[in-house]
Amino acid sequence: MRLRNIRGAGEVVSNSEYTVKEPRDKKGSWNQVFDSENPLYIEIGMGKGKFITTLARENPNINYIGIERYTSVLVRAIEKLNQEEKLPNLRFICMDAGEIEDVFDTGEVDRIYLNFSDPWPKDRHAKRRLTSKRFLERYNKILRKDGFIEFKTDNDGLFEFSMEEIPEAGWNIVESTWDLHNSSMVEGNVMTEYEEKFSAKGNPIHKLICNR
Numbered sequence: 001m002r003l004r005n006i007r008g009a010g011e012v013v014s015n016s017e018y019t020v021k022e023p024r025d026k027k028g029s030w031n032q033v034f035d036s037e038n039p040l041y042i043e044i045g046m047g048k049g050k051f052i053t054t055l056a057r058e059n060p061n062i063n064y065i066g067i068e069r070y071t072s073v074l075v076r077a078i079e080k081l082n083q084e085e086k087l088p089n090l091r092f093i094c095m096d097a098g099e100i101e102d103v104f105d106t107g108e109v110d111r112i113y114l115n116f117s118d119p120w121p122k123d124r125h126a127k128r129r130l131t132s133k134r135f136l137e138r139y140n141k142i143l144r145k146d147g148f149i150e151f152k153t154d155n156d157g158l159f160e161f162s163m164e165e166i167p168e169a170g171w172n173i174v175e176s177t178w179d180l181h182n183s184s185m186v187e188g189n190v191m192t193e194y195e196e197k198f199s200a201k202g203n204p205i206h207k208l209i210c211n212r
């Protein structure tokens with residue numbers, strides 16, 4: 001994602017009622033943040049937030065947290081939220097997902113979404129891919145034992161890598177497709193900003209669901 005420095009983004013993000021200010025303090029007690037025992041689904045690398053905001057609107061009985069590294073991106077998600085509408089089941093965290101174990105306790109998360117994650121094509125950057133073994137180890141700790149990860153991308157290299165890396169890390173790929181929009185897996189699909197952009201260009205969208 002091309003990043004522009006957006007003046008005031010940090011302030012808008014930290015002043016938003018949707019942003020969690022000290023997320024490490026909430027480890028093990030996210031149900032108190034939402035004041036509910038409903039399941040907790042997170043999206044890592046949420047970008048401008050269309051996917052997670054739509055899910056939160058459609059599923060009031062699930063709690064959602066979107067994680068994004070850059071305030072300059074997260075600010076767009078906050079700006080897009082209708083001021084009149086309240087989504088009590090939605091929060092955002094501005095952080096690097098490499099620190100996710102500091103924020104969620106063992107088994108505290110019920111589902112993880114990874115959408116159009118940065119491909120990091122160079123071998124020396126493979127550890128930064130959100131489907132690398134290093135990240136899967138982190139997800140292994142925070143994800144409920146019978147929880148799922150759902151991953152979408154249009155990037156062939158990243159999808160191929162993930163289809164190999166995930167089983168090597170001891171996870172099962174329970175369903176996958178190289179062409180989501182022409183497969184049965186498309187049922188109930190919520191498009192992300194990147195998905196709209198790349199599918200409009202004719203790129204097939206790949207998806208896998210895994211557990212362990």
Ligand code: SAM
Pocket residue numbers: 001044045046047048049067068069070073095096097098115116117118192193194195
């Ligand atoms: N998920 C959105 C979509 O599909 O439209 C955005 C996709 S964009 C290519 C990837 C996003 O993930 C960027 O906004 C980037 O800043 C964020 N990101 C990448 N690595 C991250 C990390 N380690 N922690 C948090 N966010 C990350």
